[in-house]
Amino acid sequence: MRRRAVPIAALAGAALGWSAGQVRAQQVRVGAEGVLVTYSEITKDREVAGTGIGGRLEVQRGKLRLVAHVLRAGLSGQSASAPTFDLIKLDLRAVRQIGFLGPLISVELGIERRWINPEFAAQDVGTVRVGVLSEVRLGLAITSWVRGALIPVARFNGGGSSPLGVELGFGTVFDLRRDRLRAAVEYELQRLDRTASGFDVPIQVSVGRFGLAIGR
Amino acid sequence: MRRAAARVAALILLLPATLAAQQSATVRRARQAYDELNYDSAIAIAQRALRGEPLTRGDLLQSYEVLGFAYASIDSTARAVESFRELILLDPDRDLDVVRVSPRITSLHAVALGQVLVVRRLRADSAEFVVGRGRVPIHFQLSRSAVVRTRVVGPGTDVVVDSQSRAGENLVEWNPAAPGGRPVAPGRYEIRVEAAAGRERFERSVAVTVAPGPVDTVPHLTALEGYAELPEYETPRRNWTPMGVAALYTSLGVGASLALQNQTLRRDPPRELLAVGGVGLAAGFLLSLRRPEPRPVLASILFNRLLREQLARRNEEIARENTARRLEVMLSIVPVREAAR
Numbered sequence: 104m105r106r107r108a109v110p111i112a113a114l115a116g117a118a119l120g121w122s123a124g125q126v127r128a129q130q131v132r133v134g135a136e137g138v139l140v141t142y143s144e145i146t147k148d149r150e151v152a153g154t155g156i157g158g159r160l161e162v163q164r165g166k167l168r169l170v171a172h173v174l175r176a177g178l179s180g181q182s183a184s185a186p187t188f189d190l191i192k193l194d195l196r197a198v199r200q201i202g203f204l205g206p207l208i209s210v211e212l213g214i215e216r217r218w219i220n221p222e223f224a225a226q227d228v229g230t231v232r233v234g235v236l237s238e239v240r241l242g243l244a245i246t247s248w249v250r251g252a253l254i255p256v257a258r259f260n261g262g263g264s265s266p267l268g269v270e271l272g273f274g275t276v277f278d279l280r281r282d283r284l285r286a287a288v289e290y291e292l293q294r295l296d297r298t299a300s301g302f303d304v305p306i307q308v309s310v311g312r313f314g315l316a317i318g319r
Numbered sequence: 320m321r322r323a324a325a326r327v328a329a330l331i332l333l334l335p336a337t338l339a340a341q342q343s344a345t346v347r348r349a350r351q352a353y354d355e356l357n358y359d360s361a362i363a364i365a366q367r368a369l370r371g372e373p374l375t376r377g378d379l380l381q382s383y384e385v386l387g388f389a390y391a392s393i394d395s396t397a398r399a400v401e402s403f404r405e406l407i408l409l410d411p412d413r414d415l416d417v418v419r420v421s422p423r424i425t426s427l428h429a430v431a432l433g434q435v436l437v438v439r440r441l442r443a444d445s446a447e448f449v450v451g452r453g454r455v456p457i458h459f460q461l462s463r464s465a466v467v468r469t470r471v472v473g474p475g476t477d478v479v480v481d482s483q484s485r486a487g488e489n490l491v492e493w494n495p496a497a498p499g500g501r502p503v504a505p506g507r508y509e510i511r512v513e514a515a516a517g518r519e520r521f522e523r524s525v526a527v528t529v530a531p532g533p534v535d536t537v538p539h540l541t542a543l544e545g546y547a548e549l550p551e552y553e554t555p556r557r558n559w560t561p562m563g564v565a566a567l568y569t570s571l572g573v574g575a576s577l578a579l580q581n582q583t584l585r586r587d588p589p590r591e592l593l594a595v596g597g598v599g600l601a602a603g604f605l606l607s608l609r610r611p612e613p614r615p616v617l618a619s620i621l622f623n624r625l626l627r628e629q630l631a632r633r634n635e636e637i638a639r640e641n642t643a644r645r646l647e648v649m650l651s652i653v654p655v656r657e658a659a660r
Contacts, residue, residue: 139591143584150585239568241561242606247568247599251575271579273572275565275599290595292576307584309576311591 130163132285134316140176140190143307144225151185151225153178159316166200174310188224192217192310198236206238211252215293217308226306227260228295232270244278254295263299265306270294274312285316343368346378349385358389365389380409387431391424399424403431411437411462411523437462438512438523443493446652449534450502454492455527455652457510461486465516469493473508473529480510495529495650502648505530507655526655534649536641539634546626549619555611565603569596 136157143150155176162169172194179187196213200206210233217228234252241247254268274289289312297304349364365385368374374382383406390399406413407428415425439460446455457480461467464486470479471493481491493510495503511524573596577588 141589141591147584239564241564241603245561245602245606247565249568249572269579271572271575273568274595275602277602288595288598290572290576290592292579294579294581305581305584307581309589309591311595
């Protein structure tokens with residue numbers, strides 16, 4: 104589970120009660136991504152950065168869209184106190200356009216799970232977020248979007264809590280080949296003001312994704 | 320009328336020359352005597368010429384003119400009028416030059432004109448028209464009231480065109496169409512004007528030729544006058560909205576990310592933020608630079624469609640009209656000469 108990509112589409116479809124045929128009838132995209140990750144925890148001396156690869160699965164039916172990201176990046180820092188570890192991240196998100204406003208305004212509900220290897224090099228985190236997404240089509244083939252979310256629930260394998268976290272993201276999507284091929288660039292920033300045993304131990308992750316996806 | 324007056328003026332002005340070329344010696348002497356104001360001698364010589372010699376038509380005209388002028392000059396009114404009557408009967412279209420000839424003489428000439436029955440200035444105008452859609456104008460003057468009958472005689476045709484009684488200017492129109500609307504046969508036609516008043520009769524004719532020809536067809540239209548097709552596509556002006564929207568969203572994302580960063584962990588923007596932000600801005604800029612695709616203009620498309628329909632309809636009408644025209648005949652009527660009787 105920690106190192107294998109999960110067949111999210113089947114799980115998501117099953118969760119929604121779709122049959123295999125219904126799943127096939129929807130818009131489905133699968134893609135690969137290159138990622139740039141910057142991870143900061145506790146102090147800026149412990150900041151690490153690195154690159155990695157990821158995958159993307161997207162299923163859309165009408166106004167509802169399910170998105171799954173998975174990435175693995177090797178991170179290291181420049182200071183002596185900076186750890187070196189692999190970051191594995193799984194992100195599931197459900198986005199629903201709002202009535203006549205969509206896709207200008209959509210609401211999203213997401214869950215995220217991060218694993219660190221070796222364990223305790225940094226915090227394993229699980230979050231639930233609620234947010235809004237705004238998309239606008241610039242032309243025939245380019246869409247810009249921006250989103251923001253609150254993280255009301257965060258769990259850490261090292262304990263502690265984060266009363267309220269925030270997450271921001273923005274990106275640009277390029278429709279190529281009559282919408283069968285998509286290129287996308289995205290940025291995501293997650294900030295968790297964690298406290299543990301009375302100490303402030305904040306966590307901040309920024310991820311840049313550069314990917315291609317196929318499907319229709 | 321103008322032609323006849325010019326002829327008379329030319330005769331008077333060129334009298335010596337024409338006399339030298341055509342006149343008999345007697346007539347010339349009579350003229351000379353008149354010019355020398357020797358009226359009695361002029362009368363005697365002119366009468367001798369009329370009685371004794373075979374004279375050409377020109378000599379006859381000169382003789383009677385000299386007689387009329389001379390009698391008028393010696394106040395012999397009745398004989399002057401009589402001479403002018405003979406002159407008019409010989410050449411009904413002849414007019415005296417009112418500028419050069421004395422009013423007394425011209426008035427006596429007018430009296431003579433009122434006494435005789437002649438058809439003057441008979442002519443037919445040239446015409447060209449489709450059979451059934453035109454007529455040939457025939458003009459003539461009647462010296463006094465009389466019963467007038469205008470006939471047209473030609474190949475297979477002898478038709479009375481008009482019958483009236485009117486002095487002065489007359490206009491008659493001839494429709495050169497046979498019964499059934501067919502054109503008359505091509506060839507030479509004689510237009511005869513026969514005037515009768517009591518026992519006096521005068522007939523005069525003029526000839527015309529009638530030639531058939533095809534009726535020109537109407538060319539098909541390639542465009543309606545005053546209307547031109549509008550361009551059905553237009554290229555919109557370059558739109559900078561994509562650039563603006565991309566800048567808005569990207570700056571919103573970048574700005575919010577920078578503002579939201581935990582300053583204790585990081586102050587500078589991470590590289591991935593700058594990379595994604597730069598791509599977003601570049602995408603909007605490049606999209607705005609791209610030349611917009613031509614887009615259809617519905618109003619122009621509908622207008623052009625309507626225009627083409629109208630053009631097609633008009634050409635259909637032209638085609639029908641040409642079909643009818645090819646069955647029609649164009650007649651050309653041209654005067655040949657004038658024959659005085």
